Each structure stands twice: as C-alpha cells, then as structure tokens.
Amino acid sequence: MSAGSKEVETADAKLHVLQVEDNPLDVELVQRELRRAGFNFTSAVVQTKEDFTREVREHCPQLVLADYNLPQWRGMEALPILEEEGIDVPLILVTGALGEVTAVECLKQGATDYVLKGALARLPVSIHRALREKYLREQRKQAERELAQMVEELARSNEELERFAYVASHDLQEPLRMVASYTQLLGERYRGKLDENADKYIGYAVEGAQRMQTLIQDLLAFSRAGRNKPTGGDTDCNLLMKDVLLNLTASIQESGAVVTYDALPVVSTDRLQMSQLLQNLIGNAIKFRTQKPPAISVKAEEVNGFWQFGVSDDGIGIAPEHVDAIFSVFHRLHTRAEYSGNGIGLAICKKIVEHYGGKIWVESSPGQGSTFKFTLPARATQTKGASA
Ligand code: ADP
Numbered sequence: 001m002s003a004g005s006k007e008v009e010t011a012d013a014k015l016h017v018l019q020v021e022d023n024p025l026d027v028e029l030v031q032r033e034l035r036r037a038g039f040n041f042t043s044a045v046v047q048t049k050e051d052f053t054r055e056v057r058e059h060c061p062q063l064v065l066a067d068y069n070l071p072q073w074r075g076m077e078a079l080p081i082l083e084e085e086g087i088d089v090p091l092i093l094v095t096g097a098l099g100e101v102t103a104v105e106c107l108k109q110g111a112t113d114y115v116l117k118g119a120l121a122r123l124p125v126s127i128h129r130a131l132r133e134k135y136l137r138e139q140r141k142q143a144e145r146e147l148a149q150m151v152e153e154l155a156r157s158n159e160e161l162e163r164f165a166y167v168a169s170h171d172l173q174e175p176l177r178m179v180a181s182y183t184q185l186l187g188e189r190y191r192g193k194l195d196e197n198a199d200k201y202i203g204y205a206v207e208g209a210q211r212m213q214t215l216i217q218d219l220l221a222f223s224r225a226g227r228n229k230p231t232g233g234d235t236d237c238n239l240l241m242k243d244v245l246l247n248l249t250a251s252i253q254e255s256g257a258v259v260t261y262d263a264l265p266v267v268s269t270d271r272l273q274m275s276q277l278l279q280n281l282i283g284n285a286i287k288f289r290t291q292k293p294p295a296i297s298v299k300a301e302e303v304n305g306f307w308q309f310g311v312s313d314d315g316i317g318i319a320p321e322h323v324d325a326i327f328s329v330f331h332r333l334h335t336r337a338e339y340s341g342n343g344i345g346l347a348i349c350k351k352i353v354e355h356y357g358g359k360i361w362v363e364s365s366p367g368q369g370s371t372f373k374f375t376l377p378a379r380a381t382q383t384k385g386a387s388a
Pocket of ligand 1: 341342
C-alpha cells in the first residue's frame, strides 16, 4: 500500500509513475504531458513482466501507465501482478486505437481508465481522478479498519466488565453470608435483651443483608446468562413447560393463575437457559396481575426462519414509554412494597435471547395485559402438541 496516498492527490507532491511502454517517443510524450500539467514525478519504464514485478517490489509506484500492446507483453497483465503483490495502484491504459468493446472489457477487469495516445491532453484529468478515487478508497478502508478495531475493543471491554461483574458478585457472596448469618444470630440471641431500638436496628440489618444476598444472586445469574457458547442441545419446550410450572407451583396456587400452552417447538437452546427465560416471563405474568386470577398463555409460531414465542397475560400492562427500558438491568416501574423483585429478570431474558441471535420485546398497554415476544432460530425439526 502506498504510504504517500494523501500527498499524491495534489500536483506538488512527488508521484512515482511506472510506465509500461516500449516506444521511447511515447514515453517522452507522456512525461511531457505530465510536466505540462504540473505533476512533480519520478518515473521508471519497463517492458516485460519480470521488470514490472521487480520494479513494483523495489519502488512501489503510485500510478501505472500501461500500453495495451507490447512486443513481449500486454499492459493488462500488469493487473494480476499488482493484485498478487497486494497493492492498490491505479492502472491507466495509454494506448493507440482501442475498440470500444476491448476498452469496456479492460475497465471491467480492473483498469482505472484508458487514454488514447492521440488525445494525451486528457491524461492529467484521468490521473487526478484515479488518484482521488484511490485516496477515497484508502480513506474508506481506514475508516472500516478503525470501526472494526472499535467493535473489537468494545467487545473486549464488555467481556472485561462481565468478568468483573461475575467475579465481584461471586466473591461478595462469602463476606455477605458472614454478615447475614451473624446479624441473624445477633437478632436471635439478643432479641428482647437490649432495648427496643436495638431490636429494630438488628432487624433492619438482617433485612438489608438478605436483600443484598438476593441482589447478588440475581446479578450472578445475570452475568452467568449467555456466558457459554450457544449449545446445540434439543430442548422440547412442551416438556420444559411442565418443569417450569412445577417450579412456579406456589405462586400459581396463591394467585389462582391458569397457564395454557400449545404445540411448542423443540429448540436448540440450552435447557437451563430456556427454562430461566420462560420462568421469568411466566413468573412476571403472575406477579404483575390485577385483582382477578391471571390467565396466561404461551404460544409459538414459525416466522422467517425463527420461532416466535409469545407469553401473554391479562395483567396490569405497561405504558408505551417503558416498553424498552424494562429490559435494562435494575429498571423497575414499581416499588418493592408494591411488587417484589430486583429488576434483573427481563435483562437476563434479553441476554439469553440475544445470545442465540434472537430478539425480545413486549406489546402492551396499561390495563390491557402484556404479550412478551421473543425469537429463537428455528433449527428445530418437530412441533409437538400439549396443554396444561
Ligand atoms: P422484576 O420483576 O424483578 O421487577 P424484571 O426485569 O423481570 O424485574 O421486570 C422489570 C419491570 O418490567 C417490572 O418491574 C415491571 O414493572 C415490568 N414488567 C415485567 N413483566 C411484566 C408484566 N408481565 N406485566 C406488567 N409489567 C411487567
């Protein structure tokens, strides 16, 4: 790649031109035209493939001006050599009469332009354009390289951050366990033996430590979600639903919820993550209910090569301005006194779904219930029917 690409677009910068030409008079005429146009250039002249290759390697040119026909070679054959050497140098054919069809063919094969020897006055314009195009090409490549680098850096810093969150939440568990169990012990041993305030304060400390424990466990679950490479395991969602509902037995019974599901697919998603996903969504559908026992349904259909799942409820619904934000960590719309939780469940769902190349979103309006939809690549082959 030429180092002086920036300068070569001006006529004052030194331009190294490689001329592929056997006729000394034509060499001279071309150089005169360049001088006349104010180019500050050096040049080398070659006539054979071997000399061309050597020149390219030794003095990487910024421009090749090639005759179409030479006694022992053809100017167009310089193109594959430039490509092999991995350098982006414009090649302009400077030839005698060249048929329209041949000219178009040459441009298709990669020549930048062609200028007839009888019309050399056009050469400077053609060179300026070729160098300008090359400059823009390099600018674009540079921008692409920078973008790729930024994406890589972002991925690395994301990974670092995730590792940090994982290590921090993992390592915090142990000291926190100490605080939680000793404050609990304090509470049990000294309740009623100190004054009333002491009982109250110990109570707050126990509660705070327990809350922090669930928070840390949720954070750990969040940083674990999607950590491993997507596995190719077949997970039958109909069977999985039985386990999910079993895990939710207490809240289903307490709320009187009716959960139905029908003909769910087999997906290539890790069983544990799929269960986490459905459990979080169905758990929320139960939690964010109205006064009446919730009716919840889980469905799936194939849309454009993806399974599109929908978990619908008839609960409190969500205002349009919150439908995106609820998928961020710690984003909650209610106090803990109104509805329990840490605001991590949906962030975990999003992480799992995106890990498999899918999307998650919600369609809802306040008081009208919500349908959480997510997609997963449909590599599964079967669809089974079941209902609970
Ligand atoms: P958490 O349930 O711990 O609050 P989530 O991340 O699971 O955390 O949910 C974030 C917020 O999104 C909830 O606090 C609630 O406001 C809203 N939300 C989630 N699911 C539903 C639902 N099915 N109906 C209404 N609101 C919901």
